[in-house]
Amino acid sequence: MPFACSSDTVAEPRIIAGTPLQPFSLGHHLIFKRLGLPFTDAAGAPATFERVMTGIAICAQPHQDTLRDMLNGDWDGVFARWTKKLQGGWLKRISVSKSEIEDGFRDYLFDGYRKPPVNRYLSKSKIELTAPWEQYLKCTLISAGFSEAEVLGGYLPARWYDYFTVMELRQLDKCRDENEWRKVFYTEGESVQIKGVE
DSSP states (O other): OOOOOGGGGSOOOEEETTEEEOOOBHHHHHHHHHHTOTTTTOTTSOOOHHHHHHHHHHHTSOHHHHHHHHHTTOHHHHHHHHHHHIIIIIHHHSOOOHHHHHHHHHHHHHHHTOOOOBOOOOOOOOOOOOSOHHHHHHHHHHHTTOOHHHHHHSBHHHHHHHHHHHHHHHHHHHOOOGGGOOOOBOOHHHHHHHHHHO
């Protein structure tokens, strides 16, 4: 199992179908959800190539630009121009298959939906939270001082690291007995200990 590492909060550059993609964000995810794209929350879910291309086009710009285009009624035109540009130029010049494009996009999504490795503890509480995870993540980070734009537009794996860090800091504020302390992140030290036992 990988351990938590701050380098996981920095997105790698991604270019798919000749298109540089933005780091995957909560805002991109919410647009996927609004459009009912099948790979929302499930990077490996079956989808048509047209749906994959829609996902690539959405992630080719910051989510607020895509949302603005959709709200203004311009999205269909933006998507059509981008698709035409690809078909008229890039796809003809470069020998790349649809499956390579889809595999690259799926890899981008698997990375974008990645959460940090954290320790899990059995809860004695019978309280069950009912908010969608997107709202819980957003509201927790905003209450910790992030702006809504930072939460929606930031690299989603980095926002998950922020979320769990906030949880650890809140636990620290409340912890009065070190025996009640629960480590949040799965650390390199724990990884080394487990390897030593094997």
